[in-house]
Amino acid sequence: MVIKSAEDLKRLKEEAKALTGIRAGQGVEIIVGMGTCGIAAGAREVMSAILEELNKRELADVRVTQTGCIGMCEKEVLVDVVRPGEKRITYGNVKPQDVTRIFSSHVINGQIVDDLVVAKLD
Amino acid sequence: MQLYRAHVLVCGGTGCVSSGSKKIQEAIVDELAKQNLDKEIKVVETGCHGFCEMGPIVIVYPEGTFYCQVQVDDIAEIVSEHLVKGRIVQRLLFKAPLTEEQVPSYKDIAFYRKQHRVALRNCGHIDPEHIQEYIARDGYEGLAKALTTMTPQQVIEEMKKSGLRGRGGGGFPTGLKWEFASKSPGPKKYIICNADEGDPGAFMDRSVLEGDPHSVLEGMLIGAYAIGADEGYIYVRAEYPLAIKRLKVAIAQAEELGLLGDNILGTGFSCRLHIKEGAGAFVCGEETALMASIEGSRGMPNPRPPFPAVKGLWEKPSNINNVETYANVPVIFLHGAEKFASMGTENSKGTKVFALTGKLRNTGLAEVPMGISLREIIFDIGGGIMEDKKFKAVQIGGPSGGCIPEEHLDTPVDYDSLIALGAMMGSGGLVVMDETSCMVDVARFFLNFTQKESCGKCTPCREGTKRMLEILQKICDGNGVPEDITTLETLGAVIKNTALCGLGQTAPNPVLATLRYFRHEYEAHINDKKCPAGVCTALLEYKIVAENCKGCGACARVCPVGAITGEKKEPHEIDTSKCIKCGSCIEKCKFNAIVKG
Incomplete structure (x- = not known):
């Protein structure tokens, strides 16, 4: 590809931001419980589903991080979604097939998926 | 495009490479593959982070966790604990020197907190061999703005307004330099980058070239447009193989994208850049000698005038700036001259990168706003003197500069205040000396x-x-x-x-x-024929303090010339006519009974 104008450069920049987006530390954060309990309950599969969703939707600024056991082992897999400036929402018993729903309604549109929520934190 | 959930940034600057970062990087790649994480975690080799003392440095995003002095044996733990389970490996975090407190994140480390990174803005944050990462961080936008919305004259005015002065040592106003070259008549002009960094202890230019080569290319292109040049040279010393390699990659990638070459961004402006490797002569950092060397002549200076702006490379009008100067230029056009001029002092705008070396706790690169005091640089960023010894002087400006004693440490640092103190900004090398330096x-x-x-x-x-x-x-x-x-x-x-x-x-x-x-x-x-710091061997005399000496005989046994004699359990003596002042006896004595002075 050859950049022929300032507009071309802008377009390339938008594309390129996907490369470095997560280093900026902004945007939505998704936290997956990856303690032994979480992994036993299938956290790896949930994580894979999240990453797949991320790539499908090309969401470069969403940060996916992990955390250890927080003591609600029977509710694992636990997935937290934190939108900037909003409450930290914890979803429990998350299955890979729930991930698409969490993305389309909460991560992107800010609508909490009520039936999966186990906690809301400030 | 593949998105990754985590980026592991491994420093690939020369400092960290020498402390083993290449092996670390390989180990991370292997471990990720072993744990099947290579599709979701990306390993990025960056340029220098400046905190070379603590290398090899590894930073994990999105958390921004700063691991230092990482060894190959630590990799499995970082991957299985941090990257799988999200548990930060505490023992590899930076420890604040006084409080012993562990500092997890980059921005909270004292070494970085007082810094303000303009020229080094991308160093350590991007993969320097990937032009897209530079573009993602506003790269080439300053050039686009200059080419599409400004005339060359407006570019020069903007530069003058910014107050940027040459970062290579002299401190000549860059905008004025460009104006001279632009006013020289002639169809052929050259833009030249002086990357012949030769001051002992200075390595900021190398770090910029290794960590963010495109910022230098972009600065040169803006300069070329301003003065009307269509060709340029980067004169870089051959002792910087990694910088040369990354420059070559950067030039090739910029050419491929059409950011270098003919009709850049469809504006009709064309420019090509070449690399000329210097052979390591210090004098070739002087601009007329540098140009002689590019021409293939012996690297010797010529009298000025004529100045390069009038008669430079191959007798054509030329403009020469240093690496750090060019790296500042894109920022001026991206955010405007006023924003740039809001940093610094009245006559010295912006920031300056200092290379901290010598008897300091934290050595490395520090970019600070002009006008900060030397005390802040040495004690707050540099962490003070090693082993709590007493500060004596700081040599600033390398072999062309001078040393500044304690009583002037609170002077705000800028071009003019340093000259007044008998030193100079130079390239920005800071060699700190303690009481043991003569x-x-x-x-x-x-x-x-x-x-x-x-x-x-x-x-x-x-x-x-x-x-x-x-x-x-x-x-x-x-x-x-x-x-x-x-x-x-x-x-x-x-x-x-x-x-x-x-x-x-x-x-x-x-x-x-x-x-x-x-x-x-x-x-x-x-x-008095004395060396107060005890450095000049010819002026030293070794003596045994009789009260402290237990007569153990350790010193006599280690003395290579048999200058120490004495009875067992009795104080010994040194025959100063035989003594060769090698210092072995002092090292051996357990009772601090031997003194020199």
Whole structure:
């Protein structure tokens, strides 16, 4: 590809931001419980589903991080979604097939998926 | 495009490479593959983070966790604990030196907190061999703005308004320099980058070239547009193989995207850049010598005028700036000259990168706003003096600069205040010395460097520095006479005023500055035949303090010349006529019974 104008450069920049987006530390954060309990309950599969969703939707600024056991082992897999400036929402018993729903309604549109929520934190 | 949930940034600057970062990077790649994480976690090799003391440095995003002094054996733990389970490996975090507190994130480390990174804005944050990462962080946008919305004259006005001054040492206003070159008539002009960084201890230019080569290319392109050049050279020393490699990659990638070459961004402006490798002569950092070297002649300076802006490379009008200067240029066009000029002091705008070396706790690169005090740089960013020894002086500006004693540490640092103190900004090398450094010896060290690097073309530099060095040698050997001090001052003044180029004109500075602030040390060497810091061997005498000596005989056994004698369990004695002052006895003595002075 050859950049022929300032507009071309802008377009390339938008594309390129996907490369470095997560280093900026902004945007939505998704936290997956990856303690032994979480992994036993299938956290790896949930994580894979999240990453797949991320790539499908090309969401470069969403940060996916992990955390250890927080003591609600029977509710694992636990997935937290934190939108900037909003409450930290914890979803429990998350299955890979729930991930698409969490993305389309909460991560992107800010609508909490009520039936999966186990906690809301400030 | 593949998105990754985590980026592992491994420092690939020369400092970290020498402490083993390549092996670390390989180990991370292997471990990720082993744990099937290579599709979701990306490993990025970056340029220098500046905190070379703590290398190899590994940073994990999105958390921004800063791991230091990472070893290959630590990798499995980082991957399975941090990258799988999200548990930060505490023991690899940076420990604050005083509180022993562990600091997880980059921005909270004292070394970085007082810094303000403009020229180094991308170093350590991007993969320098990937033009997209530069573009993602606003790269080439300054160029686009200059080319599409401004005339060359407006570009020059903007530069003048920014107040940027040459970061290579002289501190000449960059906008003015560009204006001279632009006003010189002629269809062919050159834009040149001076990357012949030769000051002992200075490595900021290398770090910029290794960590963010595109910022230099972009700065050069803006300069080329302003002065009307269509061709340029980067003169980089051959001792910087990694910088050369990354520059080559950067030029190739910029050409591929059409950001270098013909009709850039469809504006009709064309420019090509070449790399010229220097062979390591210090004098080639002087602009006329540098151009002679590019032309294939011997690297020797020529009298100015004519200045390069009038008659430069191949007798065509040329503009030469240093690496750090060019790296600042894109920022000026991206955010505007006013924003840039809001940093710094009245006559020195923006920031300056300093290379911190010597007896400091935190060595490395620090970019700070002009006007900050030396005390803040040395004690807050640099962490103070190693082993809690007493600060004595800081040599600023390398072999062309001078040393500044404690009483002037609170002076705001800018081009003019340093000149007033008898030092200079130079390229920004800061060598910190403690009470164990002898200032006569330090002056001799720097003069020895410039004397060896003198090209020999003009007499004041060739002969004068040689004579000064001989006198310093004589003083260190204990053969100095009181007149030597006045001779040094006279010679120094003559060389400063008559040498052909900057090398000679600044060579006496280390001697003159030490004479100004540490004259008593010279006098002690000459009159009392003593070296107060205990460095000059010829002036030392080793003695055994009888009260402390237990007569164990350890010193006598280790003495290679049999100069120590004494009865068992009785205080020993040193025969000073035999003693060769090797210091072995001091190292061996467990009772601090041997002193030198």
